[in-house]
Amino acid sequence: MNTYDLIIQLALERGFYFPSSELYADASAGFWEYGPNGVRMKNKFLDLWRRELVRRDNMLEIDGSQIMSKSVFTASGHLSNFTDPVVKCKKCSSSFRADKLIQEVANVEVPERLANEFVDNLIKENNVTCPLCKGELSNAERFNMMFKIEIGPDHDEAYLRPETCQSIFVDFSRIYKVSRGKLPLGIAQIGKSFRNEISPRQGLLRLREFYQAEIEVFCNPSKLNDLSKFDDVKDTLLRFYDGHYLELSVQEALDRNILPNKLVGYYLALLVEFFEKTGIDKKRTRLRRLSDDEKAFYSTVAFDFEVDTSIGWLELVACNYRSDYDLKSHSVTSKTNLEVMDEEVKVLPHVFELSLGVDRCIYSIIEHSYFVDRENEDRAVLKLRPYLSPIHAGVLPLLKKPEFKKKSNKLVTLIQKDFDIFYDEAGSIGRRYRRLEEIGTPFAFTIDHQTLEDDSITVRYRDSMKQERIRIEDASSFLFANIYSYEKMQ
RNA sequence: GCGACGGUCGUCCAGUUUGGUCUAGGACAUCAGAUUGCCAAUCUGGUAACCCGGGUUCAAAUCCCGGCCGUCGCACCA
Structure with missing residues (x-):
């Protein structure tokens, strides 16, 4: 069986994701839903995105409507160009x-x-x-490709948004004012987008309804190289591809004119640093500059962040320099001036966007984490980073006896509000370990005979299968230290 | 959307050629019990499926038509 099939089988069997409306024969393609493990993992992925991009760069996050008026898409160009x-x-x-x-x-x-x-x-x-x-x-x-919607008894025409960013453009002026923003300013959004694809295929990879995590950086076009925080990332290595691979620091790429300016370089670096923390193998990623006929209609400079998977290179993030295309057209269509003040100068901001496909990322992370341990009975291990794992830790009584149960419950109560815990007392201890590691659970706590004597428990590590003893009251600090630190695990 | 091929328990597969013996079988998974007690052990028992709709027929998992979904190829993919 090939890797893609293994992943989809794991997804179906373990409740990561599965087809929508599958009870009915008229379910159409391109709609999938996340099950319990998928939701836990997706939430953690989005938390990481917030942490490494939104918080790190002091961006502002909004949550816009999925249905937007016709005018929005007249202005955006989607009605004529899409x-x-x-x-x-x-x-x-x-x-x-x-x-x-x-x-x-x-x-x-x-x-x-x-x-x-x-x-x-x-x-x-x-x-x-x-x-x-x-x-x-x-x-x-x-x-x-847009889904048309009718609103109210008069059937007013509206559309499901084909990209989340339109609400960011439409809301920009108010957000900028009320949050006392200064350029450059990142505005972020996580949400669903909808595209009526002619032939959706391959599970989460091409959907008609999908999650995007988008960032629109509003900037002053005359200050694209005036960015002090650029120095934080100037040595970060980026992997470029245009027929052959080229690994350069951000600074080098700027010097060689591969990157147009510091602002673009800075945000691409943040993006790459974020992806290093997802567990996706950096050597199997690349930034590909798009040629003119590949670019979206609104884009002047475009890089795709791509990842190598078992079914080929996959676009995870579209990075487009949209210039003032969006604000200008919304300004004209709405007859509203969307210029803002940047240090005493009136300016219509330009936009650099990082448009990330969440579902594709989830798939890629699972695939890059999937591992068959040939030395241990071909056990299937999902080597997810601990902070992305659907379950942080399993709690397993060695024996199904009341005194073991009692100690286990005590431990569960101690940690279950801070962590995702799975309690399991069914079957042999080995089987329970295997089930946990198949969905990526990095740690298992075992309550054994010694626990009854001295309140110590065993920690079992997913990747090495090694064990050590800690005190039951240290379980919480153990998890905090080992999950939220980004250090390599044992 | 077109073409080829396919769709049977949670998963993978047998059964379809030649309609009846299929009240649909197996493996793995899962649940309960027994047993063991730190790495997928064993035993017993259980749950669980013919994609949907129509047609042919005494009788349809099996044949025919339509739809839906999947794989591959073509086309498409901000």
Whole structure:
């Protein structure tokens, strides 16, 4: 079995994630839900993100609506740009991107945003037929990737947001004022986004409803190299890729013009340092600068943070320099001045964004942590960092006897408000260890005969399987020290 | 969305060719009990599935049609 299949099997069997509405046959693809272990892990991942990015850089976090008005997407460009002209063959009913087809067959440059009638005309003029069976083509139809929503009894048009950041742009002016912000200012948001993908596939990797953790850094475009905190990260190593790999410090990358300015370098460094703490193997990650035709329509400079998985390179974070595209268009559409004061100068901020796909990260972390221990009966171990593990520690009475239970309960009470604890008394002790490590639990506390005599317990380490004794009242400080410190575990 | 192939307990698989003996079998997992007492032990017992809808037939897991989902290829992927 390949790695992807092993991971999905683990996810299904252990309640990390599974298909939505699976009880019913009309459940459609692209919707997945997190089970108990998945939620625990996702929450911890998001905590880490908050800690290493939001708190570290004093960003402000908001939580916006998933449904937003039509005007928002008129301004953002999603209504016109997030749509593809599609034609169908009347004979074999294959469908094609109209613009690409015409371009290919007639060698005519076709703008993506061309109205349907013009597309139809081009097809007639150039005698474009179905490339598969030469059949006649239908009129062009628009396929917009946004989910359309109706509000209230009058069916007012609105949309599910295709990216979380639009609320940040729309809210920017108020947030900046009420929090007495200063440029550069990061505004962050975790939430669901929705895209009506034509063919969602591969579980959490391409969803129609998915979590994003986005950061929009608002900055003064004339001060992109005026950033004192840059020195904190200037030696951080970044791995670039443009056909070959290049590992450079942020400073070197700036000197070589691989990075456009200090601000971009600083935030890419924070991002890379964050990912080092997720347990994803740094050697299997890269920053890839996108070419012009790969970039999103709003982006001027774009890097993708990518990770190598068993099914190829996967984009985890899109890092786009969006310039003033968003604030300017919202400013024009809403007829509101969104300029702010930056040290006595009026400026329309530019935006650098770090748009992270949470679900893809969860998958990648699980895959990079999955390990089969060939030296110990092929035990499956999820070597998650302790602070990302769904369960922090197991509490296991060696024997299923009242006096062991009593001591176990005492221990559980002592630690369960601060940590995620799983109590398990069923089956052999070895089996219980194996079940815990399969979902990444870094520590197991065992209540044994000696516990009854001197209130000491065994700590068993997931990776090394080694054991040591600690006092029962030290369990809490043991966990604090070993979970929240980012030191390598034993 | 197109094409090919597929969908059976939580997971993996047998059964479909040739409709009936399938009241659907096994392994692992899981639950209960016994036993052991620090690394997936053993024994006994239990829970648990034919993707959905329609059709053919005396009879459908099995044949036919439609839908949904999955894998692969094509296309698509801010």
